[in-house]
Amino acid sequence: MSSNSLHATPGWLALLPAAVLAVLFLVPFGIMVGVSFAHRAPGGFFEPGFDLTSYARVFTPFVGRVIVTSVTLSAAAATICVALAFPFVVFLTQLGRAAQTVILVFLLAVLSLSEVIIGFSISTLLSQTAGIGNLLVWLGVIDAPQAYTPSLFALLVGLCYLGFPYTVLVLYPPVARIDPELPEAARVMGASPVRIFFTVLLPMLRKPLIGALILVFVFTLGAFLLPQVLGRPVHWTLSVHITDQAIFQSNMPFAAAMAVILLLVSLAMIGVTLLLGGRERGAR
Amino acid sequence: MTTLSLDGLGKRFGSFTALADVTADIPSGAFVCLLGPSGCGKTTLLRLIAGLEPPSDGRLLVGGTDQTHTPTHRRDFGMVFQSLALFPHLSVAENIAYPLTIRNVPRARRRQRTEELLELVRLPGMGARRIHQLSGGQRQRVAIARGLAIDPSVFLLDEPLSALDANLREHMQVELRELQQRLGVTTILVTHDQKEALTMADIVIVIKDGRVQQIGPPMEVYRNPANAFVAGFIGTSNLLACRLSAQGQHVTVAEREIALTPGDVVQAQPGGAAVLSIRPEDVELSPSVGDSDLPATVTFIRDLGESVQVSLDCGDHTLVATMPPRARPDAQVGAQVGLQFASGRRVVLAP
Numbered sequence: 001m002s003s004n005s006l007h008a009t010p011g012w013l014a015l016l017p018a019a020v021l022a023v024l025f026l027v028p029f030g031i032m033v034g035v036s037f038a039h040r041a042p043g044g045f046f047e048p049g050f051d052l053t054s055y056a057r058v059f060t061p062f063v064g065r066v067i068v069t070s071v072t073l074s075a076a077a078a079t080i081c082v083a084l085a086f087p088f089v090v091f092l093t094q095l096g097r098a099a100q101t102v103i104l105v106f107l108l109a110v111l112s113l114s115e116v117i118i119g120f121s122i123s124t125l126l127s128q129t130a131g132i133g134n135l136l137v138w139l140g141v142i143d144a145p146q147a148y149t150p151s152l153f154a155l156l157v158g159l160c161y162l163g164f165p166y167t168v169l170v171l172y173p174p175v176a177r178i179d180p181e182l183p184e185a186a187r188v189m190g191a192s193p194v195r196i197f198f199t200v201l202l203p204m205l206r207k208p209l210i211g212a213l214i215l216v217f218v219f220t221l222g223a224f225l226l227p228q229v230l231g232r233p234v235h236w237t238l239s240v241h242i243t244d245q246a247i248f249q250s251n252m253p254f255a256a257a258m259a260v261i262l263l264l265v266s267l268a269m270i271g272v273t274l275l276l277g278g279r280e281r282g283a284r
Numbered sequence: 285m286t287t288l289s290l291d292g293l294g295k296r297f298g299s300f301t302a303l304a305d306v307t308a309d310i311p312s313g314a315f316v317c318l319l320g321p322s323g324c325g326k327t328t329l330l331r332l333i334a335g336l337e338p339p340s341d342g343r344l345l346v347g348g349t350d351q352t353h354t355p356t357h358r359r360d361f362g363m364v365f366q367s368l369a370l371f372p373h374l375s376v377a378e379n380i381a382y383p384l385t386i387r388n389v390p391r392a393r394r395r396q397r398t399e400e401l402l403e404l405v406r407l408p409g410m411g412a413r414r415i416h417q418l419s420g421g422q423r424q425r426v427a428i429a430r431g432l433a434i435d436p437s438v439f440l441l442d443e444p445l446s447a448l449d450a451n452l453r454e455h456m457q458v459e460l461r462e463l464q465q466r467l468g469v470t471t472i473l474v475t476h477d478q479k480e481a482l483t484m485a486d487i488v489i490v491i492k493d494g495r496v497q498q499i500g501p502p503m504e505v506y507r508n509p510a511n512a513f514v515a516g517f518i519g520t521s522n523l524l525a526c527r528l529s530a531q532g533q534h535v536t537v538a539e540r541e542i543a544l545t546p547g548d549v550v551q552a553q554p555g556g557a558a559v560l561s562i563r564p565e566d567v568e569l570s571p572s573v574g575d576s577d578l579p580a581t582v583t584f585i586r587d588l589g590e591s592v593q594v595s596l597d598c599g600d601h602t603l604v605a606t607m608p609p610r611a612r613p614d615a616q617v618g619a620q621v622g623l624q625f626a627s628g629r630r631v632v633l634a635p
């Protein structure tokens with residue numbers, strides 16, 4: 001059926017989006033690669049050339065540590081988001097139509113919040129003066145209110161808040177499409193709800209789950225505001241440093257070189273994830 | 285082996301009553317067919333028995349113990365779903381072994397049992413295949429093997445053969461029946477196909493609009509239907525409006541009196557309106573119209589090879605008569621014939 005619909009659509013139709021993609025993505029990317037090799041002029045500008053100074057600065061222990069921090073943070077956020085969103089979506093699809101719609105609309109509304117609003121809201125929520133510390137004191141859990149931000153915890157909360165609605169929206173269609181008789185059949189055959197989750201739902205949804213992991217990973221890798229608002233300087237990611245170099249230090253070549261490296265690292269991580277997901281399938 | 289008692293089972297979805305007061309005692313090792321038109325509540329009843337839906341009323345006794353509230357996964361039943369519900373991410377062998385894997389049966393025993401089951405459903409050597417590499421009939425067998433893997437106390441099947449073409453379906457009906465008799469497992473099969481029920485069942489439960497119409501051995505239900513619905517649903521039946529005499533001695537159809545004889549079944553109130561149910565094979569034609577005959581006109585003759593089917597028109601009613609080819613009447617379409625209904629085979633039902 002899918003091959004039929006492929007043939008029914010003339011191939012040249014794909015040229016239009018391809019052209020748009022080329023103009024809007026490849027051209028700026030080419031310029032960025034060009035800039036990364038440019039020569040930095042003392043006046044805060046750059047002139048074209050083939051200069052490897054910027055890349056030399058990228059391959060230093062400092063930038064290396066920043067890359068590791070970025071990848072670890074995003075990978076952690078992606079894992080937490082998928083680990084929370086997957087059972088949530090399974091639960092969601094078992095609710096009535098009306099309840100599902102309300103929750104999905106609410107999640108869509110959350111998407112309209114910008115990184116700035118999310119960052120400062122969570123910052124306030126975890127602060128000493130106005131945050132949940134006061135609530136805990138009132139409940140008698142702790143003695144004096146304390147600040148939970150900036151910290152790794154606060155930053156991960158922020159990144160997960162950012163990624164969670166996307167994870168739910170990516171996972172909802174494939175989970176909803178699963179024939180409800182499959183988990184029921186497993187139940188009749190003696191599987192408890194937990195066993196059904198691990199022996200039927202999880203393996204059947206491996207591809208969408210890997211897709212969701214990659215989406216949140218790439219998405220949070222680009223976050224440059226949350227690490228500054230909610231994290232300590234050690235949690236500053238490559239995106240923060242790119243912004244810093246490009247805007248505040250006016251070092252476009254160095255920013256561009258880091259951006260190229262960020263892209264390569266993302267691609268490598270995506271490749272590794274796909275490879276791991278694919279290999280397991282082949283081994284079955 | 286396990287007896288099964290349905291004790292006043294009912295199910296309501298909101299204000300809609302899908303099933304009401306289903307009561308039946310199913311002996312150990314019986315093959316039961318739930319038979320009824322689409323939407324009458326057959327699947328709902330099967331799901332109540334499996335525990336996939338909680339009943340609104342009533343109890344379910346399995347082997348004498350109340351299992352109404354036992355969670356599905358602790359019931360040790362086998363079930364074949366209408367969609368078959370085979371796991372696409374597992375191979376044929378892994379599908380069949382799934383209930384064993386869940387029960388932590390050791391790998392060697394699991395493999396041995398899977399081989400046995402593949403033999404049983406005549407798919408030896410197919411264990412490594414993926415589900416999408418199988419034909420409809422093969423998937424069917426895998427689902428049956430998977431349902432039988434744990435030697436279930438009760439085996440449930442929801443229209444398992446409806447997706448197969450006619451030839452394969454008849455073949456599978458016979459095979460399934462033989463398999464069930466060999467294993468002696470108490471089996472409940474849902475179908476809307478009366479032929480399927482007649483082929484396989486020890487007991488037929490006829491359902492209409494969520495209510496049981498009749499329970500009994502298939503031939504008894506066929507010969508002695510409880511009401512006009514059952515008569516029309518099981519096999520074909522000519523249903524003729526009539527009046528039953530005050531003494532219940534004869535019926536009046538189209539102004540002809542037909543005397544009832546011993547063996548005829550009367551289930552209507554004497555002296556009132558009734559329905560006379562006559563099976564097509566019990567309609568006898570004669571070329572001349574005698575005094576006690578019902579006059580009719582031949583409207584169509586179908587030669588079906590093994591039998592001949594004659595359509596008849598007798599004023600208010602149309603009838604169908606079937607007979608073996610050697611008894612084919614010497615009549616043309618449009619000919620006037622006389623009808624007799626075989627004595628002892630007539631059923632008078634409440635309207």
Ligand SMILES: Nc1ncnc2c1ncn2[C@@H]1O[C@H](COP(=O)(O)OP(=O)(O)O)[C@@H](O)[C@H]1O
Pocket residue numbers: 297300302320321322323324325326327328329
């Ligand atoms: N979950 C449900 N909610 C509401 N109505 C239902 C539900 N399941 C079944 N029904 C209704 O109950 C009736 C019987 O359905 P079902 O048992 O599937 O019929 P059958 O299997 O005999 O075709 C149908 O009218 C159907 O619409």
Ligand SMILES: [Mg+2]
Pocket residue numbers: 326327328
């Ligand atoms: Mg059904």
